Amino acid sequence: MTxxxxxxxxxxxxxxxxxxxKDKRVLEVGCGEGRLTGQYADETRLTLAVDxxxxxxxxxxxxxxxxxxxxxHFACADSIHLPFAKEKFDIAILAWSL
Amino acid sequence: xxxxxxxxxxxxxxxxxxxxxxxxADQWPVEVVSLREVxxxxxxxxxxxxxxxxxxxxxxxxxxxxxxxFTREQQELFPFIYSWDTPSEMEEFVKDEWEDFxxxxxxxxxxxxxxxxxxxxxGRVRIRMNVWIARCxxxxxxxxxxx
Numbered sequence: 001m002t003x004x005x006x007x008x009x010x011x012x013x014x015x016x017x018x019x020x021x022k023d024k025r026v027l028e029v030g031c032g033e034g035r036l037t038g039q040y041a042d043e044t045r046l047t048l049a050v051d052x053x054x055x056x057x058x059x060x061x062x063x064x065x066x067x068x069x070x071x072x073h074f075a076c077a078d079s080i081h082l083p084f085a086k087e088k089f090d091i092a093i094l095a096w097s098l
Numbered sequence: 099x100x101x102x103x104x105x106x107x108x109x110x111x112x113x114x115x116x117x118x119x120x121x122x123a124d125q126w127p128v129e130v131v132s133l134r135e136v137x138x139x140x141x142x143x144x145x146x147x148x149x150x151x152x153x154x155x156x157x158x159x160x161x162x163x164x165x166x167x168f169t170r171e172q173q174e175l176f177p178f179i180y181s182w183d184t185p186s187e188m189e190e191f192v193k194d195e196w197e198d199f200x201x202x203x204x205x206x207x208x209x210x211x212x213x214x215x216x217x218x219x220x221g222r223v224r225i226r227m228n229v230w231i232a233r234c235x236x237x238x239x240x241x242x243x244x245x
Contacts, residue, residue, distance in 0.1 A: 002183035003191060010176045011119070011229065018172055018233045019115055027109060029102070036119075079102035084109045092106045093117045098099060098155040
């Protein structure tokens with residue numbers, strides 16, 4: 001398979017155009033295999049990425065860059081019961097998941 | 099969906115930002131492209147599962163804005179391109195990955211194969227998707243409306 005997905009990187013360009021992620025606490029809902037997460041998390045203070053699909057999360061953890069292990073955390077969670085305290089995040093990203 | 103948006107609002111700090119990022123079905127063009135030219139060969143078929151999902155998502159966002167939970171500050175559509183070396187790879191992907199949401203009709207498959215067959219050596223096939231992005235700010239004083 002020779003699939004190329006968003007070779008122009010428009011998705012991350014538009015994400016940066018719309019929101020300043022620097023030093024922010026970010027929640028990504030519906031992260032899947034972390035395709036988008038790994039592209040922006042480096043600049044955040046902390047990124048928590050959740051999905052319901054355990055297989056996808058397994059891939060996301062394996063693919064997570066080693067230098068971002070302390071910054072990106074993946075968790076299995078349902079968006080209607082987020083296991084976090086109130087007002088914990090500065091930014092929430094619904095990544096192809098609404 | 100409104101429940102999920104309520105949860106997101108709960109965990110967002112005051113003045114926190116919600117980014118809504120998702121593809122919007124719009125009979126995306128199928129094209130054969132090379133360095134020299136781009137030829138449109140058809141369009142994706144949007145299936146009810148996708149169009150119904152888009153409608154539900156849009157309505158959920160409108161509802162939380164109506165309730166005063168979030169205020170939309172910015173919105174835009176941008177292109178997100180999937181491309182493959184061959185038409186058969188594209189067809190396989192659409193069938194395997196998008197089965198419930200999108201399809202390719204026989205005429206689009208036929209024209210795409212025929213166009214690709216006589217295209218330049220660097221010819222690829224692609225689907226040009228539209229992705230929606232919106233930035234919404236959490237509001238702290240809201241209307242009290244029961245769900």
